[in-house]
Structures are given as C-alpha cells and as structure tokens.
Amino acid sequence: MSASASLARSRQRGKKILHRLFGGIVVLWASATVTFFALHLTPGDPVRAILGGPSSNPTPETIAATVKEFGLDKPLYEQYLIWLKRLLSGDFGVSFSQHQPVTEVIGSQLGATLQLTAAALLFAWLLALFSVLATARRHRLVSALGSALETLSAALPQFWLGIVLLSVFAFGLQWFPPEGDDDVISLVLPALALAIPLAGFMAQVMREAFELAAEQPFVLSARLRGVSDLKVRLRHVLRHALLPVVSLSAWAVGALMGNAVLIELIFSRQGIGRQLYQAVMKQDMPLTVGITLLITLVYIVASLLVDFLYTLIDPRIAEGQR
Structure with missing residues (x-):
C-alpha cells in the first residue's frame, strides 16, 4: 500500500468518524428537544409535580416562589434556551419527584x-x-x-x-x-x-x-x-x-x-x-x-x-x- 493511498484512507476514516459524531450530537439534541416540548404540552401542572404531586396543598406564596425559582413564568422558548444552556454545561437538574440530582x-x-x-x-x-x-x-x-x-x-x-x-x-x-x-x-x-x-x-x-x-x-x-x-x-x-x-x-x-x-x-x-x-x-x-x-x-x-x-x-x- 502506497503512502498516498494510506493517507487518503486515513482521511476518509476521519471524515466518517466526524460525520458519525456530528450525527450523534444532532440525534441527542433532537431527542432532548422533542421530550422537552412534549412534556410541556402534556396536560397537568408542573408546579404541583415539583411540590409533591396532586395530593400536595401548597400555599399561593409557595407556588409563586416555585414558579419563579424554576423560571416557569418565562415564555416557553426562553425556558427552552435556559434549559438547553444548562444541559450543554452538564447540568441535568434535580428530579422534581425525588428531589435528587x-x-x-x-x-x-x-x-x-x-x-x-x-x-x-x-x-x-x-x-x-x-x-x-x-x-x-x-x-x-x-x-x-x-x-x-x-x-x-x-x-x-x-x-x-x-x-x-x-x-x-x-x-x-x-x-x-x-x-x-x-x-x-x-x-x-x-x-x-x-x-x-x-x-x-x-x-x-x-x-x-x-x-x-x-x-x-x-x-x-x-x-x-x-x-x-x-x-x-x-x-x-x-x-x-x-x-x-x-x-x-x-x-x-x-x-x-x-x-x-x-x-x-x-x-x-x-x-x-x-x-x-x-x-x-x-x-x-x-x-x-x-x-x-x-x-x-x-x-x-x-x-x-x-x-x-x-x-x-x-x-x-x-x-x-x-
């Protein structure tokens, strides 16, 4: 095998790896995005979920504080951008139901x-x-x-x-x-x-x-x-x-x-x-x-x-x- 053929094959493999990595990143982003909007469009109150579910009985002050803490008072697209930024930094947040990372x-x-x-x-x-x-x-x-x-x-x-x-x-x-x-x-x-x-x-x-x-x-x-x-x-x-x-x-x-x-x-x-x-x-x-x-x-x-x-x-x- 000549040196030029070996170099060309190495470049081809490198391009293939980069293509697969880029495709994987796109798939991860699409999966996360679809899940984010699907959950926001699902009927229910996320604030109740954060505060303990339907059986909870939080005060109006607690509800208002929770809404502000999690940014739920912001427009949906803004919530998405904030959430995506945290996700890119490796911050997956805290589970609403289990109160653990x-x-x-x-x-x-x-x-x-x-x-x-x-x-x-x-x-x-x-x-x-x-x-x-x-x-x-x-x-x-x-x-x-x-x-x-x-x-x-x-x-x-x-x-x-x-x-x-x-x-x-x-x-x-x-x-x-x-x-x-x-x-x-x-x-x-x-x-x-x-x-x-x-x-x-x-x-x-x-x-x-x-x-x-x-x-x-x-x-x-x-x-x-x-x-x-x-x-x-x-x-x-x-x-x-x-x-x-x-x-x-x-x-x-x-x-x-x-x-x-x-x-x-x-x-x-x-x-x-x-x-x-x-x-x-x-x-x-x-x-x-x-x-x-x-x-x-x-x-x-x-x-x-x-x-x-x-x-x-x-x-x-x-x-x-x-």
Missing part, C-alpha cells in the same frame, strides 16, 4: 437495566443462532417449521409475553421468583420476555443472509474439498450471515432499554425503565429528559461499536472492499 437517580438505577438488557441480548443471539443453524438449509419441512416459529416469536408483544411467562413459570410451576432483582434466577424471565420476540426478528434476518451465503461459490468449493457440513456452516456461511444481525444489534440495544419500561414494571424490577415511567406520570421533566438522553446515547455508542465489530467479522470492510 438526575445523575444520581440514573446512576443508582442504570446497573439493573444494563444487566437486563445484556442478558436479553445474549438470550436473543443464542436463540437466533440455534434456530438458524438447526433449521436453515435443512429438510424443507424442518426449514419451514423454523421459519414459522421465528415469525411467530417476532410477532409476540413483549409485555404480553412477560405476563404469560410470569403466570406459567413463576405462579404456576414456581420455577422462578415472580419479582425482584436480587439474583441471576430472577433475571431469567424478564430477559426472556425481551429476548424471544427480538430473537425471532434477528433469526429472520440471519436466515435470509445465511441462505444467500450458502449459495455462493466459495461454499461449494469448501464442500468439494471435503469440509464437513458443520464446519462449512460455522466457518464460511455463518460468518457472512452475521453481518446484518450485528448491525441490527445496535438498534436492538436501544429498543431493549426502551422496552424495559413495561418489563421492569411487570416483574417489579428496579431500573431506569421503571424510573422513566414514573417520571412521565409525575411530569418530572429533568428526570425524563435525562433518561431519554441516556437511552439515545447508548444507541449511538452501540452503533459505533457495530462499525468496529464489522471489521472484525469481515476485515475487507476495513479495507473499503465490498
């Missing part, structure tokens, strides 16, 4: 949600890999059955699946605890509730790529050399079938964290999903915006990691080849 509330709950998200993504990958490797390019009936099960699982609502798993395996068979987040066992059912529909979707994408890759000349060449069917499927076909699913995983991480809202409620788990639900219900704007920005940031970071994983799975991508 937003960063502290998120920090205390983030671990539980990341644990749930990681377990669900792991289960989804394992289920998708098993389904594709066991049924794709097999007997017509086996392949059709695998494809049908993937379609069915992808269509299952996660909250409904969570209730079914809870009813059957927690209350019925009593194999798992119905609530809590104290040990690994309590993580299985909520993680499966998130993972099964995702696994069906991932398996559908992987199956299509798997079947396309299995028809390529290099696969036929491997078979003619006497390579076993298992090695062909794992070393040659699966490697190419993983690329679109790796890309899908970036979207899946953000989706899992968003869908954790209902799952954490159903299984009585701690986490930012449950906190987000409570913050929206109580019109806790600082906490709602903080959690929304965190989920968006996780999605952006996951997308950048996907680019790196792409080059590990297929080094030709790093060289700019197709």
